[in-house]
Amino acid sequence: MSQETLGGRIGLTFQQVQKYERGANRIGASRLWELSTVLDVPVQFFFGDMSDETLRAMEQIVSGSGNGAGTPLTEAVDPLARREVLELVRAYCRIADASVRHRLFELTKTMAAAFEDGKY
Numbered sequence: 001m002s003q004e005t006l007g008g009r010i011g012l013t014f015q016q017v018q019k020y021e022r023g024a025n026r027i028g029a030s031r032l033w034e035l036s037t038v039l040d041v042p043v044q045f046f047f048g049d050m051s052d053e054t055l056r057a058m059e060q061i062v063s064g065s066g067n068g069a070g071t072p073l074t075e076a077v078d079p080l081a082r083r084e085v086l087e088l089v090r091a092y093c094r095i096a097d098a099s100v101r102h103r104l105f106e107l108t109k110t111m112a113a114a115f116e117d118g119k120y
Contacts, residue, residue, distance in 0.1 A: 001039070009038045033058050 003021070004014040010031070019025040027035075036043040043058065095101045 006035075006038060010034045029058060 002014070003017040006012075007014045007017040016025070020027050020031075032046045033043055036045060039045075043055065092101065092104065095104065
């Protein structure tokens with residue numbers, strides 16, 4: 001299947017498919033789900049072993065349904081999928097000075113522990 005045909009089936013240009021293939025763009029889980037459908041392979045082809053619970057969650061994400069609690073299902077399945085978490089990690093990784101990164105890491109752990117202990 002050509003990149004142009006694949007892109008057309010999932011609503012992308014062949015250039016966008018090329019960027020995914022080269023690793024220039026991150027591929028989200030729901031996009032991989034679409035790709036598995038178009039390529040007629042199980043989604044596990046991309047992820048390895050995946051629990052039935054996660055497979056059901058992905059079906060709900062692709063269909064646009066939530067979990068009924070007002071929280072996007074992706075966050076319920078994987079809190080690390082939240083946009084603010086990804087932005088935080090990206091910003092952290094842009095800190096060039098390793099010692100500053102380490103101090104920020106330790107500060108964050110200390111603050112989290114304080115919140116868990118009810119100090120804040």
